[in-house]
Amino acid sequence: MIGGMGAGSRGGGGRGSVTPTAAGTVVVLVGEWITEGRLAPGDKVSETWVAAESGVSRNTVREAFRLLEHDGLLVHEPNRGAFVPQVTPLDVRDIYRVRRVLEPAVVRGLTELDVPRMQALTAAVDAARSAAARQDWPHAGSANMRFHRSLVALAGSVRLDATMRRLMAELRLVFAVVEHPAELFGPFVERNARIADLLLSGRFLEAATALETYLADSEDAILTAFSRQELTA
Amino acid sequence: MIGGMGAGSRGGGGRGSVTPTAAGTVVVLVGEWITEGRLAPGDKVSETWVAAESGVSRNTVREAFRLLEHDGLLVHEPNRGAFVPQVTPLDVRDIYRVRRVLEPAVVRGLTELDVPRMQALTAAVDAARSAAARQDWPHAGSANMRFHRSLVALAGSVRLDATMRRLMAELRLVFAVVEHPAELFGPFVERNARIADLLLSGRFLEAATALETYLADSEDAILTAFSRQELTA
DNA sequence: CTGGACGGATCGTTGAACAATCACTACTGT
DNA sequence: ACAGTAGTGATTGTTCAACGATCCGTCCAG
Structure with a gap:
């Protein structure tokens, strides 16, 4: 069991259905934060912050970041962190x-x-x-x-x-x-x-x-x- | 410093140049194992084994696996592990x-x-x-x-x-x-x-x-x- | 004002630990 | 003998705490 969670599976929205895993949960969560405007383009997304906010380990957050990167929802600059892409x-x-x-x-x-x-x-x-x-x-x-x-x-x-x-x-x-x-x-x-x-x-x-x-x-x-x-x- | 290493940077081959990071090193390493036939299609690639073989932590190996998955060089079955894709x-x-x-x-x-x-x-x-x-x-x-x-x-x-x-x-x-x-x-x-x-x-x-x-x-x-x-x- | 030293914050990575899950074996009941 | 089940070992999923490396902004010296 993780932290408070509360969000749980969303079912309807996503197609991939990677939710049973914790990293997957973070993926849809942060994905929503981005598409819903809570995270603006150009924002730095801190590992520690997401870890605290989502109630999972920092290491798991890192895994989730790689997945989000994969979809272009995050860009990763080595030793600097993950950023919401500034779409031009x-x-x-x-x-x-x-x-x-x-x-x-x-x-x-x-x-x-x-x-x-x-x-x-x-x-x-x-x-x-x-x-x-x-x-x-x-x-x-x-x-x-x-x-x-x-x-x-x-x-x-x-x-x-x-x-x-x-x-x-x-x-x-x-x-x-x-x-x-x-x-x-x-x-x-x-x-x-x-x-x-x-x-x-x-x-x-x-x-x-x-x-x-x-x-x-x-x-x-x-x-x-x-x-x-x-x-x- | 990591383990024995020995392989080091390859420089010439890859274009992406993600080698300064440990996960990147594992990516090119496992990538070579696959394309050179040391890892055959259908093989299960164990996290522990790669960790021992490459001299990095298992957690880092997991990150590398996500990157390789990204390129289609590995497929991931939840709770079962990573496999070299069986190309049909x-x-x-x-x-x-x-x-x-x-x-x-x-x-x-x-x-x-x-x-x-x-x-x-x-x-x-x-x-x-x-x-x-x-x-x-x-x-x-x-x-x-x-x-x-x-x-x-x-x-x-x-x-x-x-x-x-x-x-x-x-x-x-x-x-x-x-x-x-x-x-x-x-x-x-x-x-x-x-x-x-x-x-x-x-x-x-x-x-x-x-x-x-x-x-x-x-x-x-x-x-x-x-x-x-x-x-x- | 230029430039280099210092410090704080965050990332990169490690190692150990434990729960969850899977695959395989051995046992039980008929 | 055989199907179904319980047990067992191995591997994955995830957490936690820690430490070195790196970057960024600040402060001090020239």
Whole structure:
């Protein structure tokens, strides 16, 4: 038994389900602190502090840090400590460059209707719709990412999935900064729905081009929201 | 000071240079054990054993294991231990699927002659040539991977670079099994040289298509060598 | 004002210890 | 003889306390 704990397993949120281990608990915990803004970009995250805060040993915290590093949620500078990455517009462009390579290629490579797997797409679209209706932009953003991860999952490649997972984790970092404005997710929910429809009707090439313009516009939206944010800061 | 050590820094080989830290030392050490065949696919790698063998604390070994896991050189089963991944033909296909998406996309996306960066390509080709002349297939394989990593590096994307690094680490795992026959690298050295020439003369589209057939043939070569290996095993 | 010595804080790493879990063996009951 | 179970040993997961190494900011001397 550890310290007070109290948090316990979260079940719903994370996909990986590494929670039975203490290091895994710290991973989701610190992950939430980062994406929820308690830890701001550029902040140093002290091992001792996290150890005290989460009630686990410093050594276990170190292990958790390696995992978070793995997902790009933490950067490690030797002998200096772990920091919440300072995401720059350049990073956004880099992330989207990879997305523009990966996602359309996956869609263009599809040959048959994998209906069961595609249901994840419509589920994500539905979730995004209802979240958007509630003006719940954080959840709309999560549903959005779930959509695109499910889209890449259609390729059935574990390595592509892993890459996409990391990209989305880094994107979440961006959203933690830009105050989730409606313009960032609102206009894109229906465009995802359109892409899902195209996929479900087997019109893969049309879906791919729709996806390409989607990504270009999404990148622009984030970039402008980003620069607006930087001015006020 | 640690234990006997003796190995020390290697300097030349790895690019990452994480060697000043003890965990980093263990990473390159165990990495070599794996790629050099001392650790076979499917083997369990005990924490205590590595700790004794490398002269560092078990806790440090655990950290090193997380890093190796990160590169796909180790898989971790909770409460059971770390294992050298058993690479299947399915993994090879998956790795090459990603390569076929990534590498041609990078080349096609090039717009200008980045001569200084392209010198890494010719350097890798030269190294591969001389290694092949010596029948030194392990080094020829390394130079081969260096070539393709340098090729992806032309895009100037840190995330693409990281992805490619992981892919090559996993490929090394394959080569550790198939006994580096000449047919695996020999025919491909000159094809890389051809691609490098096309790139240096700015004929990016031709380079991309050459790269595509290269990757298809390379995958086939590995796959056949692989199945031949499985029959004898 | 420049520069080097000092100190505090944090990281890097160790070693020992104990609980939890797994794999394997030996025993029991039918 | 054999299935199921309890026991046993080994390995992992995690904690704790400690110490050297390194970095950063401060203070003092020139």
